[in-house]
Amino acid sequence: MDGKFASHIPDAARRGALTEPITCGGPPGPSFPAGAVIGTSPQWLSILKRATQVAATQTTTCLQGESGTGKEVVARFIHGVSSHRRGPFVAINCAALPETLLESELFGFERGAFTGAQQSKPGQIELASGGVLFLDEVTEMPLTAQAKFLRVLQEREFIRLGGSRPVKVSMRVIAATNQDLRRAVAQGRFRDDLYYRINVFEIGIPPLRERGLDVLLLAQHFLEELARTNGGPVVELTPRAQDALLAYHWPGNVRELRNVLERAAIVCEGPVIDTEHLSVAGPEEAPSAGSTNLGTLERHAIEQAMRDLAGNKKRAAQRLGISRTQLYCRLRKYGL
């Protein structure tokens, strides 16, 4: 971080706390190129703290968060700081495979288990032995597979499709979902006994729009990464572009941020990205000239003060003419 965003970056970040990538052990995955975990917001630091706490145990963990918030990043972080780091990190997306295929992928099969099974094959559970099995979109696991997977968590063993001999496994299980697991249970889509086994330790990952200045740290990280990949200097963001990134609501979270910057770096055709290069809608609730909605005006004034004063709450409260406690209440109220 070279002071480009000096007006926006809080003290902790300027001191360098966690602005440098943390390198996690284990094989880098497709969406985790350099093992980088970027963020200094209190929300993100508390996630890393919980992740580190659970990594020191064998406890099954469930990561809950909107799409693109970094669930796999956190899963790989847990793997990287846990005693399983020398073992594999095996990810399986329960939503990506049809029911029958998911079972054979998970549990493996013996020769002759079904038409076409000419050779026996180990499943992802076996392949994850000694490491981490990451079950992405776990709410999409069909009920029959859920019943079988429950046994993996309870007995630490399973039977290959078409097999009769139980196979013992030892691994850490991390599940992820962008849905409400409890609601899936209430709707009968997810077994409640599996829910209690999976959700022993839950980590909720907040959306990017609630992580304050992390947007700019991540933006800087992605722009540096793009420069490394494409060759050439790091493209910079104008202050107006930084404001636009901070004001946008990021429904696609970190993944969307990365895509927006990748596109912007192409269309800006130069060393600087400005607002016209960013394919983000303007701040959704920014008050239009003449807006009379008090809530909108208040939120905007608070956002503006926090941005101008680099997140310094004491000075922001002074500028807004309210007490620090009142500012904290309003920050919570508006999810800032």
Ligand SMILES: Nc1ncnc2c1ncn2[C@@H]1O[C@H](COP(=O)(O)OP(=O)(O)OP(=O)(O)O)[C@@H](O)[C@H]1O
């Ligand atoms: N804190 C972070 N630091 C660096 N890169 C991040 C961070 N969070 C997310 N990313 C990047 O953003 C992208 C999306 O992250 P990830 O795949 O972990 O999200 P997800 O929550 O698993 O998304 P989905 O719900 O769509 O599966 C990836 O390219 C990832 O490398």
Ligand SMILES: [Mg+2]
């Ligand atoms: Mg994911």
